[in-house]
Amino acid sequence: MPRDVDIAWQRFFPLVREKCRRVLGDGDEANDVAQDTFIRFWSTGVPSTQRSELAWLYRTATHACVDRLRQRAMRERPVPGALETNELEAGAVSRQLLTRLVDRASADELEAAVLARLDGMTHAEAAEVLGVSERTVRRLISRFDTLAKELAP
Amino acid sequence: MSHPSFYALDAYALGGGAPELRHHVAACPQGSAHVRAMQLSLPMPPAVQSLRSSRPRTSGWLTRWAPAFAIALVAVVSGWALTRSVDALRAKGMPAAVVWLKREGVASLWNGQRVRAGDEIRLEVAPSGLGHLAVIDEPTGRVLYEAQVPSREPTLTPAWKLDDAATAERLCVVLSSAAPDVSTLRCGCTPSVDRWCARFVLEREPR
Numbered sequence: 001m002p003r004d005v006d007i008a009w010q011r012f013f014p015l016v017r018e019k020c021r022r023v024l025g026d027g028d029e030a031n032d033v034a035q036d037t038f039i040r041f042w043s044t045g046v047p048s049t050q051r052s053e054l055a056w057l058y059r060t061a062t063h064a065c066v067d068r069l070r071q072r073a074m075r076e077r078p079v080p081g082a083l084e085t086n087e088l089e090a091g092a093v094s095r096q097l098l099t100r101l102v103d104r105a106s107a108d109e110l111e112a113a114v115l116a117r118l119d120g121m122t123h124a125e126a127a128e129v130l131g132v133s134e135r136t137v138r139r140l141i142s143r144f145d146t147l148a149k150e151l152a153p
Numbered sequence: 154m155s156h157p158s159f160y161a162l163d164a165y166a167l168g169g170g171a172p173e174l175r176h177h178v179a180a181c182p183q184g185s186a187h188v189r190a191m192q193l194s195l196p197m198p199p200a201v202q203s204l205r206s207s208r209p210r211t212s213g214w215l216t217r218w219a220p221a222f223a224i225a226l227v228a229v230v231s232g233w234a235l236t237r238s239v240d241a242l243r244a245k246g247m248p249a250a251v252v253w254l255k256r257e258g259v260a261s262l263w264n265g266q267r268v269r270a271g272d273e274i275r276l277e278v279a280p281s282g283l284g285h286l287a288v289i290d291e292p293t294g295r296v297l298y299e300a301q302v303p304s305r306e307p308t309l310t311p312a313w314k315l316d317d318a319a320t321a322e323r324l325c326v327v328l329s330s331a332a333p334d335v336s337t338l339r340c341g342c343t344p345s346v347d348r349w350c351a352r353f354v355l356e357r358e359p360r
Binding site: 005006009010011013014015017018019022035038039042043052054058115119120121122125129 | 191192
């Protein structure tokens with residue numbers, strides 16, 4: 001008798017884990033969050049309002065990763081001060097930058113930044129995953145960028 | 154086309170994605186490496202193994218997975234041990250097509266790797282409501298396969314064995330609501346309102 005969860009695991013877990021690694025790094029924490037996301041996905045299903053399982057997984061994993069970043073920031077208390085200029089000039093949001101901003105940016109702003117900068121999504125893709133308009137995505141990312149610039153020397 | 158997002162690449166790895174994305178992945182080492190990594194088999198921890206005794210809450214799951222088992226059974230009988238179906242891979246509601254590659258008796262989902270003489274390929278298609286399927290050899294315009302297919306179930310085409318040609322295989326899969334004119338088919342991968350297309354470029358290994 002084929003086992004459905006095996007098929008779902010093979011199909012979805014690799015991409016969920018890689019998505020979590022982009023935010024949390026390659027450690028056990030990313031694996032834990034990815035596993036929790038998959039279990040929730042299997043156990044609760046995908047709401048009918050979501051366009052696809054992929055969008056649901058991206059949104060749920062992003063939300064869980066941002067929560068972990070907040071927890072990590074509380075534990076590790078990052079050293080205050082300006083970021084290296086090249087991090088901002090490269091246009092890429094490093095995990096360090098995200099950690100530095102978890103206390104200042106809202107969860108929505110952090111999630112939009114993760115999708116747009118770490119996952120390389122267009123505003124349209126991010127809007128699809130978050131279930132908001134493209135205009136809202138632009139606004140969230142703009143706010144995040146403003147906070148990031150405040151860390152520049 | 155600018156470099157696609159990981160979201161777009163993951164949609165492609167699941168069997169969806171625009172035709173341009175397939176071409177990009179075939180030509181981009183980073184993109185194809187990412188897609189291959191998404192198709193690796195990872196060990197399942199005990200906490201997930203314990204879910205085998207449960208069913209997902211969403212009622213549509215079993216309907217979507219059931220065709221996968223039927224496809225696997227047919228494939229084993231015909232000598233192709235396919236482990237999953239395009240219906241299990243596609244994004245919800247969208248047509249999709251995947252290429253299966255059989256080499257030295259082992260069948261696997263084609264992930265962009267180069268092909269060689271003697272390889273066998275076949276297409277698995279999820280029509281999502283479009284009941285006419287055609288497969289076209291793009292360079293020549295020759296229609297390799299054409300049939301009315303169940304519009305709500307995955308379909309497997311016959312297998313083709315590759316010869317020792319030096320050029321890449323360029324296949325166009327066309328799904329339409331009705332049989333199109335032959336001249337339209339020979340125009341290749343041109344989508345329209347009632348026509349879905351996907352192009353596969355299978356590069357050859359160097360001689």
